Amino acid sequence: xxxxxxxxxxxxxxxxxxxxxxxxxxxxxxxxxxxxxxxxxxxxxxxxxxxxxxxxxxxxxxxxxxxxxxxxxxxxxxxxxxxxxxxxxxxxxxxxxxxxxxxxxxxxxxxxxxxxxxxxxxxxxxxxxxxxxxxxxxxxxxxxxxxxxxxxxxxxxxxxxxxxxxxxxxxxxxxxxxxxxxxxxxxxxxxxxxxxxxxxxxxxxxxxxxxxxxxxxxxxxxxxxxxxxxxxxxxxxxxxxxxxxxxxxxxxxxxxxxxxxxxxxxxxxxxxx
Numbered sequence: 001x002x003x004x005x006x007x008x009x010x011x012x013x014x015x016x017x018x019x020x021x022x023x024x025x026x027x028x029x030x031x032x033x034x035x036x037x038x039x040x041x042x043x044x045x046x047x048x049x050x051x052x053x054x055x056x057x058x059x060x061x062x063x064x065x066x067x068x069x070x071x072x073x074x075x076x077x078x079x080x081x082x083x084x085x086x087x088x089x090x091x092x093x094x095x096x097x098x099x100x101x102x103x104x105x106x107x108x109x110x111x112x113x114x115x116x117x118x119x120x121x122x123x124x125x126x127x128x129x130x131x132x133x134x135x136x137x138x139x140x141x142x143x144x145x146x147x148x149x150x151x152x153x154x155x156x157x158x159x160x161x162x163x164x165x166x167x168x169x170x171x172x173x174x175x176x177x178x179x180x181x182x183x184x185x186x187x188x189x190x191x192x193x194x195x196x197x198x199x200x201x202x203x204x205x206x207x208x209x210x211x212x213x214x215x216x217x218x219x220x221x222x223x224x225x226x227x228x229x230x231x232x233x234x235x236x237x238x239x240x241x242x243x244x245x246x247x248x249x250x251x252x253x254x255x256x257x258x259x260x261x262x263x264x265x266x267x268x269x270x271x272x273x
Contacts, residue, residue: 001013001014001015001047001048001049001257002014002015002233002257002258004193004237004239005191006113006143006166006167006193007143007164007166010143012050012079012193012239013047013048013049013050013079013239014233014239014240014257015048015050015229015233015239015240015241015242015253015254015256015257016048016050016051016052016079016081016195016239016240016241017040017043017048017050017051017052017241017242017243017244017250018052018197018241018242018243019040019051019052019053019057019062019065019066019243020054020057020062020197020243021057021243021245022036022039022040022057022058022062022065022243022245023036023057023058023061023062023064023065024057024058024059024061024062025058026056026058026059027058027059028058028059028060028061029058029061030061032245033065035245036065036245037065037068037069038069038247039244039245039246039247039250040065040066040069040070041069041072041073042247042250043244043250044069044070044073044078046250046251046254047254048250048253048254049077049078049079050079050080050081050239050241051066051069051070051078051079051080051081052081052082052169052195052197052241053066053080053081053082053083053106054082054083054085054115054117055082055083055084055085055088055098055101055102055105055117056083056085056117060101060102060105063082063102063105063106064105064106066080066106067105067106067107067108068107070106070107070108071107075108078112079112079113080106080108080111080112080113081111081112081113081114081115081145081169081195082102082106082111082113082114082115083114083115083116083117083147083169084098084099084102084114084115084116084117085098085117085118086116086117086118086119086120086123087120089116089120089123089128090120090122090123091127092127092130092131092134095128095131095132095135096131096134096135096140099111099114099135099140099141100140103140109139109140110139110140110141110142111140111141111142112142112143113141113142113143113144113145113166113167114132114135114141114143114144114145115144115145115146115147115167115169116128116145116146116147116149116157117147117148118147118148119146119148119149119150119153125153125156125157125159125160126160128157128160129144129157129160129161130160130161132144132161132163133161133162133163136163143163143164143166143167144161144163144164144165144166145165145166145167145168145169145195146165146167146168146169147168147169147170147195147197148169148170149168149170150182150183151182151183151186154168154183154186154192155186158190165192166192166193167192167193167194167195168183168187168192168193168194168195169194169195169196169197169241170183170194170195170196170197171196171197171198172184172194172196172197172198172199172232172238173196173198173199173200173201173205173228173232174201174205174210174213174228174231174232174269174273175201175204175205175273176198176201179194179196184235184237184238187237188236188237191237192237193237193238193239194237194238194239195238195239195240195241196232196238196239196240196241197241199228199229199232199240199241199242200225200228200229200242201228205224205225205228206223206224206225206228207224208224210224210273211272212268212269212272212273213227213228213269213273215268216261216265216268216269219265220259220261220265222255222259223252223255225242225252225253225256226252226253226255226256227261227269229242229253229256230256230259230260230261231261231266231269231270233256233257234260234261234266240256
């Protein structure tokens with residue numbers, strides 16, 4: 001596995017495992033629990049030790065699946081990210097309660113990285129970040145972050161916390177390039193990790209049909225998904241969290257690390273897609 005610095009003292013894997021869709025969508029679904037728990041465990045055993053989830057995934061059931069999956073591993077070797085829903089950001093005690101509920105579902109005493117899932121314009125950022133600072137001071141959360149924040153919103157959040165905002169998790173892929181306009185340069189300047197979700201564009205980049213991607217994958221002897229992920233990983237301050245509950249696909253995702261794209265191939269992909 002490759003790593004990038006979350007802070008000067010803490011590194012995070014460049015490839016994590018997203019869990020949206022495991023355990024259900026908006027509502028819970030128990031039908032594939034065993035398969036999905038085993039997939040998470042398989043990923044961890046292969047070195048994908050960053051697991052990303054959220055309290056809204058499957059009504060909290062996804063966090064429960066992650067909690068069951070990590071029981072057979074040494075906790076300090078697993079890096080868990082979860083997120084608080086925007087409707088739980090109105091009061092400081094509400095934020096603390098939501099965090100404790102996530103901890104209970106995850107079956108752990110602390111969350112490595114706790115994110116605001118979406119900004120809530122009705123919740124004063126000063127109050128929200130004061131609650132996050134409290135969670136850090138109590139040892140319930142190690143690091144704070146945000147998700148789906150603009151540059152302005154990210155800067156505002158940072159202004160109101162004693163703890164550094166270490167990541168902004170946003171949609172980013174070869175087909176979704178909006179973060180390159182302002183957010184990615186800002187994150188690189190401020191030493192903030194940009195965590196790319198949906199890095200394969202909901203599977204579209206794992207399928208043939210994009211001539212430039214097809215060409216580079218064939219040249220590199222890699223799959224389309226591996227090249228699409230590698231294109232992101234090689235960017236400073238960017239990590240990826242593709243989702244898979246299939247062990248064969250997880251093996252494929254792992255093929256995105258341990259090699260380099262040639263500069264001309266990276267530039268070709270950038271210009272052609």
